[in-house]
Amino acid sequence: MTFFLQSTPNLRHLDINMRYNLIHGDHWEHIIRSYLQKLKIFRLKMKVFSRNKQLIKEVAENLLDSFRSSFWISERQWFVRCFIGESVISLNTLSNKADPYETISGLCKYTCSDDNYRKYYNSVTVISDITFFNRPIPSNIYLSNIIHLHIRLPVNDRFWSIVPNLNKLKTLTLVYYNDMFESELQAILDRAPHLTTLTIRQNASLSMQMSLFKRTNASIRKLDLENYAHYFNENECLLLARSSLGIQCEVLSIRVNNHENIITLVKNMINLRILYIYQSDQMYSNTTFLARNNDGTFREQDQVDNNELIQWLRDHLPSTCLVIKDLYYVHNIIIWI
Helix, strand or coil: CHHHHCCCCCCCEEEEEEECCCCCHHHHHHHHHHHCCCCCEEEEEEEEECCCHHHHHHHHHHHHHCCCCHHHHHHCCCCEEEEECCCEEEEEECCCCCCCCCCCCCCEEECCCHHHHHHHHHCCCEECCCCHHHCCCCCCCCCCCCCEEEECCCCCCCHHHHCCCCCCCCEEEEECCCHHHHHHHHHHHHCCCCCCEEEEEECCCCCCCHHHHHCCCCCCCEEECCCECCCECHHHHHHHHHCHHHHHCCEEEECECCHHHHHHHHHHCCCCCEEEEECCCCCCCCEEECCCCCCCCCCHHHEEEHHHHHHHHHHHCCCCCEEEECCCCCCEEEEEC
16 A cells, blocks of 8 residues: 555545554654645554454554554644454544444543544444433533444433434434334434434334334434334224324334235325335245234235235226335335325
8 A cells, every 4th residue: 555655646635434444643754744735634544353362452552553644643643543342443534424323322432532533433423323312421521523424222311411403304213113212212303403304123023013113203204114113004004004104204214014005005195105015034035924913923814915005006096096015125016105
């Protein structure tokens, strides 16, 4: 790489993403001073994995120290953070966003001031780990720019002190929703004026939680129930369609236990534009299971050939509807309304 960079003296912007290799700050400093004197923007990501916990700590400390020279701190003001996990070292310039596995903890060290540290976390836009708020988080950290959020209710008592607002939230994913938390969910929805997508992930061990569809949020347009391991019956489809969220829903992903229920959804969800029917737990299956036994298993007599179902839907839906197989997941059916 050094040989290559020697031939780019006019380079002004450099992004480096390295796995399984670490290059210390003094070596980068030599490369930049010697060959990249016009460089203005430097974004660096380096990551290595090891099972030796003691070695990880020693290597990480030496690596971080190599980025504390006056070249990095004063001259260029290119600060870095070093995440030290049980089996990973990840070093990034602060211009890069945090990797999903990083946490706000003592294992994440910086070469910048506390002010820059706070600014960095204020730029975090994605929280995909549902245990994130259960970890120790410094009191001076605020996450006010979250766009995509995964949570499991109830949230930590300090949630609202860490997340002062959800004004920028676009997608909310709930994991294992229970009716007893309906007021807490509504409080979150009330503080998310620009939320467009609500996703529910739930396994078959929990019964149908119908209070979910009594919640209100005027901006939600997409309901993703593909990973809600429940097959909606006729009555449940009607309750969903007539709920506040169902009335305003434009894109719906759902599982149903009868092909007639697909017709029910299309006829009763007045703003629906796209309907995704999730049919089988088998990636490449060309058959549909439209019902389950009480023990969660499928019955052979409930199999329906996808092609037959598509033709049946074309025969029973308005001619303005387009019914097709999903190009990437052939067990899914997409209906454009």
